[in-house]
Amino acid sequence: MAKKTVVETTLNGETVEFLCEPRECLLEVLRDELELTGSKEGCLTGDCGACTVIVDGRSACSCLMLAVEAQGKKIETIEGLAGPNGLHVLQQKFLEHAALQCGICTPGFLMSAKALLDRNPSPTEPEIRYALAGNLCRCTGYDKIVRAVTDAAKTLASGARAA
């Protein structure tokens, strides 16, 4: 019934075109069409945050966006976090602080944390916890994640390059 649509979007800084049905969500297209499998499917109801990407500077659940809605938007996924010189400071701190175990929630947490630090470079602990409230972790108990984000904020505030 519904014809496929061509969508043009900016993905991790590059112009990307893809074909999709209107009923496909952005998460499906990222994973199945564009083979960017870093964003994870955890719930498909916007509760777990494993699919978190950044859309026009704000974190969003890619499972709750139709892929066609990406038209003209600026999308950042986990695949774009590391830079040419290596891991993003956030990723580095997650490793140093053991802020992951199975890692399935980690891309979502990193994107939420990046969205936070891009807007609020010196968040308090309550602000960090609130910003990460939409991301669930079954392994770590969150403590090390919060420490990692706190440390990353401090490092970035001291002038280190992000990635």
Added chain:
Amino acid sequence: MHAINYENPTTVDHAVKLMAAHGEKARALSGGSDLIIQMRAGVRRPAYVVDLKNIPELRKISFSLQHGLRLGAAVPAIELHENADMRRYYPGLTEAAHLIGSLQIQSRASVGGNLCNGSPAADTIPALIAVGAKCRVVGPKGERIVAVEDFCTAPGRTVLQPDELLVEFQIPGPAPHSSDAYQRFIPRNEMDIAVVGVGAAITLDLADDRCTAARIALAAVGPTPIFAKEASATLIGKKLDAATIEKAAQAAIAASSPIDDMRGTAEFRRHIVGVLTKRVVTVAAERARVSSSR
């Protein structure tokens, strides 16, 4: 999800024509944080999804002290929090929107969608009722204005006809020394659906510290959000001392009709209605005292 046709109008006229043409087969898409879940679950199966987010009129926040607030129906919840006028003049409505889900949800979900989804537990609805918000509804036969407290008719049901759209909220400018507040009870810290939500707006005459206007509204304790008229009336003309606020709390409890469900018992919810009513009336009054809107 079933196959859908995606429409992307850029004017209200075009959107209304689409809704009128497809009627029950169309559903408006704002943030999508309710509709996409419903479509995936097969609860709603519109053939046509009409995206409202590229209609400028529905994405505007325009405020002036004289004319008040016009809040586009498709403005994402997070934009209320990001807007200095919203935080200053409508802190209750703003904090209600900032409690919806998570930041990921707030970047997409809209206050208009929160109302049109018609959940009795919706966080922004008591806050909208408290500030006297009215809905501008547009259909093929013209426009009508509906008070927010009259919008929801049953769980998940509203007065919106299949060929109509909610375009914007119209909210009066804040009177001098008035403010609002919203609080809810949830078992966790974030993300939950309200077990009880209470919004209040208070106007004070600072000369004798008496309340001259009050509106109290409740979420999650009835089949629709509730405008607690008698509770609101108990405050008017009075100094907001502990005894007066307690009377309002008791009247708010009397206005509620909660049920036992997995989120809480009716008895617990009635108790929390009283607790939250006292808190939001107190906070709104404190904000009203320090507000310098004129």
